[in-house]
Amino acid sequence: MTAGVRTGRDTSLQGLFAPKSIALVGATDKSGWSLSTYQNLLTQGFTGSVHLVNPRSPEVHGQKACKSLTDIGEPVDLAFVMVPTPAVLDVLREGARLGIRNYVILTAGFGETGPEGRRREEELHAFVREQGLNVLGPNGNGYVNAAASITPYGLAITQPPLAGPVSVVLQSGALASAVLTFMHARNVGLALLTSMGNEMSLSVTDVIDHLVDDPATEVIALFLETVRHPDEFARVARRAAEAGKPIVALKIGASRLASRTAQAHTGALVGDDRVVDAAFRQLGVIRAHSLEELVLTAGLLARTGPLPGGRIGVVTPSGGACEIIADRAEQEGLEIPPFAPETTARLKEAVPDFATVQNPLDVTGYVLVDRTLLPRALDTVAADPGIDAVLALVDLPRVPPADPEAARAYFGAFAEAIRRTDKPVVVSGNVLTDVTETGRGLQAETGFPHVAGGIDHTMKALGAAVRWSRSLPDVLRTQPPAPAPAAVTTGQSGEVWTEHRAARLLADHGVPVVPSTLTADEDEAVAAAERVGYPVVLKAAAEGLQHKSDIGGVRLDLDGPDAVRDAFREVRDTLRHHGHGAAAPVLVQPQRSGGTELLVGIVRDPTWGLTLAVALGGIWVEILADSALRLLPVTPADVRSALGELRGARLLDGARGTEPADLDAVAEAVVGIGELARSLGPRLESLEVNPLLVRGSRVEALDALVTWA
Amino acid sequence: MTAGVRTGRDTSLQGLFAPKSIALVGATDKSGWSLSTYQNLLTQGFTGSVHLVNPRSPEVHGQKACKSLTDIGEPVDLAFVMVPTPAVLDVLREGARLGIRNYVILTAGFGETGPEGRRREEELHAFVREQGLNVLGPNGNGYVNAAASITPYGLAITQPPLAGPVSVVLQSGALASAVLTFMHARNVGLALLTSMGNEMSLSVTDVIDHLVDDPATEVIALFLETVRHPDEFARVARRAAEAGKPIVALKIGASRLASRTAQAHTGALVGDDRVVDAAFRQLGVIRAHSLEELVLTAGLLARTGPLPGGRIGVVTPSGGACEIIADRAEQEGLEIPPFAPETTARLKEAVPDFATVQNPLDVTGYVLVDRTLLPRALDTVAADPGIDAVLALVDLPRVPPADPEAARAYFGAFAEAIRRTDKPVVVSGNVLTDVTETGRGLQAETGFPHVAGGIDHTMKALGAAVRWSRSLPDVLRTQPPAPAPAAVTTGQSGEVWTEHRAARLLADHGVPVVPSTLTADEDEAVAAAERVGYPVVLKAAAEGLQHKSDIGGVRLDLDGPDAVRDAFREVRDTLRHHGHGAAAPVLVQPQRSGGTELLVGIVRDPTWGLTLAVALGGIWVEILADSALRLLPVTPADVRSALGELRGARLLDGARGTEPADLDAVAEAVVGIGELARSLGPRLESLEVNPLLVRGSRVEALDALVTWA
Structure with missing residues (x-):
């Protein structure tokens, strides 16, 4: 599906999700789906009209049924289609004639079943596109619009x-x-x-x-x-x-x-x-990472919106809970900073003598005696200038309290304290249980806020919410990607470009590459070596040759003309031995020493397209698989953040005696490699620079490989 | 507290946890704790006698109170003590005189409050020890014996x-x-x-x-x-x-x-x-790692006991759930193997045509039409010879079902299918919600088993249960540690033993150490070098000298007599420069090349005592902090499993061209280092061998450091 196709349909989904009249086409007493859909509409508060359509039964679910959509004789905003698979297209044809724009198709038997189903779905889709209809499904259960009490949904609610x-x-x-x-x-x-x-x-x-x-x-x-x-x-x-x-x-x-x-x-x-x-x-x-996390993170964010920061003031009636919260906060990257001196002083007056005043705060089980303790502590903690948000640990009652009036007063006062603060307050229970009718009622009566979860899920959701809030400025700064540059060159299908050809491609597009000369005989090789200075490296450069070190196609540490001549002959022998021509060229490069080796790889992900991987060389990729990924295009800031994620990132800062890398120069080279990849057209399968050698501000591709699909 | 002390008390806690008569000492209408404890005993089914003791009120909680324990005039099995802090000891004195052996002390104000409280607790403890009483607390809420309906517990249930x-x-x-x-x-x-x-x-x-x-x-x-x-x-x-x-x-x-x-x-x-x-x-x-995980893992294991293996057959009515389960199984190290051909054949007959038969199995939403589908699939999957346990995804109803009879029949048949299998069956819901009264009732009526949790928690608990089951034979094989060997030697308080002295300690106790000679002048150094063969290393060996490489106290790659003489002079100069005597000895060792460097460190954990850490050298410890820990003593198998946990473990197998290490030889050396540490007495603070060089079957300590507390 392309964007062009979509413009054909009514782009507003208002009619689909907020219809005033709904026809259930294929309604039948024999189907649980039909009955559930009908009952959902009836019992969940739909105030519009519901028409049942069945060509053979005059009555369905105890209501008069029409023979067809046409037979309804009134405008229909949404047709909910449950007819047998082969009849679906006819229903849509009839509906389209009648001007019905919106459909839910519950019927299965389409693309999900195999080639025949796919053909049927394609036929249906062609009609839908042609007519510009809004269709949800097929093989879906419909929707639940709880905001408007409209529930054309095929499973019992x-x-x-x-x-x-x-x-x-x-x-x-x-x-x-x-x-x-x-x-x-x-x-x-x-x-x-x-x-x-x-x-x-x-x-x-x-x-x-x-x-x-x-x-x-x-x-x-x-x-x-x-x-x-x-x-x-x-x-x-x-x-x-x-x-x-x-x-x-x-x-x-x-x-x-x-x-x-x-x-x-x-x-x-x-x-x-x-x-x-x-x-x-x-x-x-x-x-x-779980259904619970999905719902609870959404629930917490619905209450807080973006959070101003990750410094959390914690108020609880339990030392044990404080310690669980402290453990989980560390895992989630949340900070529980010490309270400001004035906060500590005020809290010392508020809590019992035997309580320890610190963040996270345990006001102690004395809450059972003094019911104002927690809300008062909350007031004080929320006023601390070093706190971005407050986490308060409170369990809603699960069964009707012995003294309902006292419970209302308590939760009411607490809710009032929460409303008073200008900081976000997240309320958590200890464990993840249902909010029972008792708790729900108390919340409704007192305005006590949403309880995010048990400690574990609340901390997870709070961590996610803080990270998202922090990332928001960057996400907003990111512009939609510019279209890929026009294809500058492209390889043949299945082709592999190795060293010299790949290096030239990089160099031609502004990526720094180690100086490198293709030589055809010993004299040329020596001349090239003299130009760049000893020691040099010789590498077999036969077209399509990969893994050349494995076959002895790379010679290192050549420190003079004789060494170069010997090595040249050996490389040629090796090439001949592996079936390459007697005249296969040999590359001469200065031998670099020191520095840090990076791997910069770009592959085409089947879903997301060109994806950049950066890694440190050696054990970092081979044993630790330590890499960081970014979708292309990337900015220099993206590259720097990716490098920062590597477990070996400290090596780039000069840990273990390596020369600190000029990260701006690295980022510039990596961005250049990414932009080159984007310009190579849809046939590019992968582009790998390995290593990209970094020594201080010298950044050079020493070897590269380009494969074409 | 020592084991010796404990023998003084009645070692059975039967009287404490299953009393027939309980006295609530310090019972008062003014205390919520008192009221809760009393009500808990009354409402949760305690059938023994409850005596209230209050010296000033003849009636408490609407019941006649006694003035003292003595005043009760009947045997008391358990005294639940809530009197003010200073009165606690007197209550125990009176109780002990009366022959009361068991106490719960709810009263706070002891060790948790500071020096004065600690003194008070010590006084109380001395009396308890002397009398051999069973005392739970102080500053505890008591207990809930649900098995026997005995609930002397200070918070409202x-x-x-x-x-x-x-x-x-x-x-x-x-x-x-x-x-x-x-x-x-x-x-x-x-x-x-x-x-x-x-x-x-x-x-x-x-x-x-x-x-x-x-x-x-x-x-x-x-x-x-x-x-x-x-x-x-x-x-x-x-x-x-x-x-x-x-x-x-x-x-x-x-x-x-x-x-x-x-x-x-x-x-x-x-x-x-x-x-x-x-x-x-x-x-x-x-x-x-959370309260939920604690309870749900315990709940799952209470149902299954030890599991025969980690190959799980999964039966669900939902493709989406299958995919969550597959993701989570991989994270938990659980296997979801393909079904045997006969299983697949039988399932193909059982499930609808449009279902895909594979493990995890989605029998599809057709379960709503054919209620026998899931139990039948369960039968077949459980019979698969390659499956150790079955995971079935079933949600209990939360509200009374429209057709209670049908629900009973369904869950009854399902329960029957589960009982029929000889494999453990774990039942999970989709999400973690309460088991409501409806679900609970249905379980009671039909014998439908415990539902472990939502998918996320069930997978976590199942993973933990399988890992525990697998570890059980090893745990059972492990004998209680032999007492530490008698102290063979010990350092002075605060002393640090470096290279030569530490190496001699290792060598004297059978740990392989690189040959090493202390030399006093150039001639001796050259003689030593000739003995072990060039190249050699020279190292400053002044007593107490740490970080000697940083000050130039180590010279490498010395390949002849002249180099040794030069290096000797330079090391001596360095030593003098750093204030060591002109005659400080210099070590001569053969220079080893190749191989893999290990760090073997033993530190004294304040709780668990001597703890072994093994790590690979270089970036593995310095940047990745990649180490594995074991409490001492260790067996060779413990050492091998610890090495196997290292992220760089593959290096020991010869990855990246290193020579594969003889792991038996490594394990033997590490066990020896551990046994040596255990023999060094309580003053040993740490013993570190770094590196332990491994090359094939040659394992040698190149350097070591011993610190004494």
Whole structure:
């Protein structure tokens, strides 16, 4: 699907997600999906009209049914299609004739089933494109618009979703129910949930686009099996960042096994998981690692919005909890700074003598005696000038309290204290349990805020929220990538460009390359060596030769004319021995010593396109697989941040006696390599500079390899 | 506290934890703790007698009170003491006179408050020791014996704990309530929960000892701020392993900040967190990282016991869930192997055509139509010969189902299928929510098993359970450490033994050391060099000289007599320049080249004692801090497993052209270094061999350093 195709349809999804009349086409008493959809609409507060369409039964689900869409005789905003697979296209044809623009197709049996299904889906898609229809599905369960109480959704909703600021987009049918359940259990309010199905026409990015403009949505949560339209994804992620709406995503497929499962399941190619990490970070998308984390991070951000910083003041009634929080804060990169002297002094007056005044603060079990203790401590801690946000540990009651009036007074006063502060206050329970009806009621009565989770999940969500808040300026500064430069050159299909040809390509495009001469005989080799100065290196330069060190095609430490002549003959012999021509050229280069070897690799990820990997040479890549990834294009700042992620980063600063690297010079060279790769056209498979030798401000590519698909 | 002291008390804790009569001493209407304790006993099913003791009020909590313990006039098995701090000792004196052996002391104001409190606690402790009493506390909340419905516990129990196989021991008062809440929410049954308080007399290890013998306890869960008696802890951990009872522990204090908090809080020293990891692994204690993980891992193990292996067959109704499970399995080191051909064939008949038959298995949303699908798939997968355990994804209903009879039939049939298999079956929900009364009821009615958690926590718990099961044979094979060898030698306080003296110590005790001669003049040096062969190394050997390379005290690559003489003079000059005597000796050693450098360090951890660290030299320690720890003593197998944990382990196998190391020879040398350290007596602070050079089967200490406290 291309952007051009999309312009054909009505670009607003308002009619799809906020219809005033809905037709359930293929409604039948025999189907649980039909019954659930109908009951959901009835019981979850839909105030528009619901039409049931069944050509054979005059009555379905106890209501009069029409024979066809035409038979309804009234305008229909949304057709929810549950007819058998072969009948779907006819329903859309009829609907389009009647001017119906919006469809949910629950029916399965399309692209997900194999070649025949794919053909059927393509046919359907062609019609949808031609008519510019909005279609969610096929093979999806519909959606739940909790903000507007519109629930054309094919699975039974057993607990009414709570309206609120979090919207959810899922590439999974079954997990939608799990997410709804968990949001309900944790009192996280829902705006819109969509179950995407096969994404034949409308895709995740279209829905995100809609949600960025949706006033009911403050945070967007995604469950992704695959990112189908990476450019679109980048565009909508940028829009969301500009709107200050965080996107939290659970992207599965990290394991090779999952990758296999996803292929079997959706026919979508799942790329390397670390590229996903890199892409999300560059796009300001928060990556969650469990369904719980997805919902709880979204819930926390819906309460706090972007946070001003990571210095957290912690107020609890438990020493044990303080210690868990301190451990988790360190893991999440959150700071729990000492209190300012005036804060400490004020707290000493507020808490019992036997309490230790420090951050994290344990006001002690004396909270059971003095119910004002925690809110008062919160006031004081929030006023500390060195604190960006407050974390307060409070469990909502789970069963009706013995003294409901006292509980209301307590939580009311606490809520009041939280409202008084101008700092964000995150409330956490100790453990992750449901918010029960008792707790929920108390929150409603007193305005006590959202409880983020148990300690563990709250800390994880808070860490993610702080990191996202910090990254936001960078994400906003990043401009949409300039189009790739025009292709300057390209290789033949399957070709491999080695040393000299690859080096020339680099040099021609401004990437610094070690001086290097192709020589045809011993005299030329000696002359070249004299020019660059001894010691020199000789390398076999036969076209298409890889792994030349392994076959003895590289000679080092040549410190005079005789050594060069001997080496030249040996390299030639080696080349002949491996079937290369008697006249294969030999490269002469000055031998560099010292410095730090970098590997700069660019590969084409099947989803995200050209991706840069930087690494230190030697054991760092070979044994530790220590590399950092960035999508192209990159800025010098991107390269520097990538280098900073390497576990061996300190070597570039001069640890262990290496000369400190001029990181600006390195970044400039790496950006140049990236821009060159972007200019090499769609046939470029990979471009690897290994090593890029860095010694102080001298940065030089010593060897390179270009492969063409 | 020493083992000797403990023999004084009645070693059975039966009377403490299963009393038939309880006196609440200091009971008063003015105290919430008093009221809670009394109400807990009344409402949670205690069938023995409860006596209230208050010298001034004839009636407390609406019941007749006695003036004193003596006044009760009946035998009392347990006195629960809540009197003011200064009165505690008198209560115990009176009780001891009356023959009362068991006490819970809730009263605070002892060791946790400072020097005066510590003095008071010491006085109390002396009396307890003298009388051989069983005392839990002071400053603890008591215990909940859910197995026997005995709940002398100072905080309100709002939800009756469910009796079951998990016992919990906590070094935290406030978190006990959180654990009780979470166990209730997740339907994890409790045997005994104890809130330890200050552990003046009875400590965590005493309670574990009791639980190993307690027939109601199958799994032991711990919340630890500190391990007070590491030897005892090792002993009871070994007993638990022998009894097949897993211990799961949440040990906090990983962060330096937490370490500070814990010191302020308990006065206990918190050691380095990685030593805790090493100790737990050697002792077969499972380390949890959150309260949720603690309870859910214990809950899962209570259901499965030790698992036969890590090959998991997965049965779900959701492709999305399969992919999350596959991702998480890989992270946890669990295997999800392909099904055997006969399994695949049988499954193809069972599941709908559009389902993809593979492990993890998604039987599809068709479960809503055919309710036998999941149980039938479970039968087949469990029969697969390549599967050790089955993971089934099933959510219990949260609200009363529309058709209760159908739900009972479904879960009943499913439970029956699970009972039929001879493989362990772990059931997981999608997300971590409470088990509601509906789900709980259905489980009770149908025998449907424990649901371990949401996917994320279940995978974490399953991973931990499999790793523990695998480690069990090793843990059981490990004998209690032999007593340390008699001290062979010892240094002066604060002394540092460097090169020659340290090397001689190693050599004298059978650790291979590079040949090395102390020389006093140039001639001796040359003679020594001729003996070992060129090239040689010269090293300054002045007593107490550290970092000798930094001051030019090491000369390498000396390839003849002249070079040796020059170097000798230079080293002497350097020594003189740094204030060492004109006659300071100089070491001559053969220069080794090639091979792999190891660092073998032994330090004394404040809690766990002598701890071995092994590491590779160079960047591995300096930049990556890549080391593996083990408590001493170690076996050759321990050393090999530690080396295997190093990120650079492959270097020892010959990666990157290094000569493969003879790991048996390395292990022998490292065990020898460890045994030497153990024989050096309590003043040894650290012993470091750096490097231990390994080249094939030649293993040699090139340098060593011994420091004395």
